[in-house]
Amino acid sequence: xxxxxxxxxxxxxxxxxxxxxxxxxxxxxxxxxxxxxxxxxxxxxxxxxxxxxxxxxxxxxxxxxxxxxxxxxxxxxxxxxxxxxxxxxxxxxxxxxxxxxxxxxxxxxxxxxxxxxxxxx
Amino acid sequence: xxxxxxxxxxxxxxxxxxxxxxxxxxxxxxxxxxxxxxxxxxxxxxxxxxxxxxxxxxxxxxxxxxxxxxxxxxxxxxxxxxxxxxxxxxxxxxxxxxxxxxxxxxxxxx
Numbered sequence: 469x470x471x472x473x474x475x476x477x478x479x480x481x482x483x484x485x486x487x488x489x490x491x492x493x494x495x496x497x498x499x500x501x502x503x504x505x506x507x508x509x510x511x512x513x514x515x516x517x518x519x520x521x522x523x524x525x526x527x528x529x530x531x532x533x534x535x536x537x538x539x540x541x542x543x544x545x546x547x548x549x550x551x552x553x554x555x556x557x558x559x560x561x562x563x564x565x566x567x568x569x570x571x572x573x574x575x576x577x578x579x580x581x582x583x584x585x586x587x588x589x
Numbered sequence: 590x591x592x593x594x595x596x597x598x599x600x601x602x603x604x605x606x607x608x609x610x611x612x613x614x615x616x617x618x619x620x621x622x623x624x625x626x627x628x629x630x631x632x633x634x635x636x637x638x639x640x641x642x643x644x645x646x647x648x649x650x651x652x653x654x655x656x657x658x659x660x661x662x663x664x665x666x667x668x669x670x671x672x673x674x675x676x677x678x679x680x681x682x683x684x685x686x687x688x689x690x691x692x693x694x695x696x697x698x699x
Contacts, residue, residue: 503688505635505690512592512678512690512691512692512693513627513629513635513678513680513690513693514592514690515680515687515688515689515690518688525686527686527687527688529687529688530687563634563635565635568637568640573686575623575625575680575682575688576623576625576637576640576641576680577625577635577637578637578640578646580634580635580636581634582634583634
């Protein structure tokens, strides 16, 4: 059974940093692209970043502007999102999601975690 | 890039059909066959119901169908059931390796 468990969220002051993690299990982690998507309270989904299975391809939303870094540790089946220079508008539930296809960048995600809440205040 | 445009809400009675539109541009929806649709119940994580414009994961009932014409993709739901009441989001691959989401549509089953 595929499981994705996010952690690392919490309360941080504006300008501060947080590192989110997503522990994956139930599939061959390094075969699949992974994605971070966020959802501000009462708002819609917003793509943050994606990384290919081998981490050779990484893509970011424009609003990241060098503040966030997506990475993965395939030896630990873990996805990370390092977030620096946090702003009030970054407050959201952050979901990690698994790419649908093996060995593909995976612009569709078939499994999602429950999310971790980031509060910036 | 701007978010894709969806109606804020749609509604239908049990057994009826509804369609949700998702409008983008030739640089996203119109330019690629990488449109997906997600269903999200309150407090829950999104669930993939359509990918590559019209394909369904095996566990998704065929009451859900997707299509695209020009810069607009559509999700059709037939035989509405109470559990279909949820928020629905479209997404599309966009030029320069971006992923865009729509603003979401709240489906109410009357």
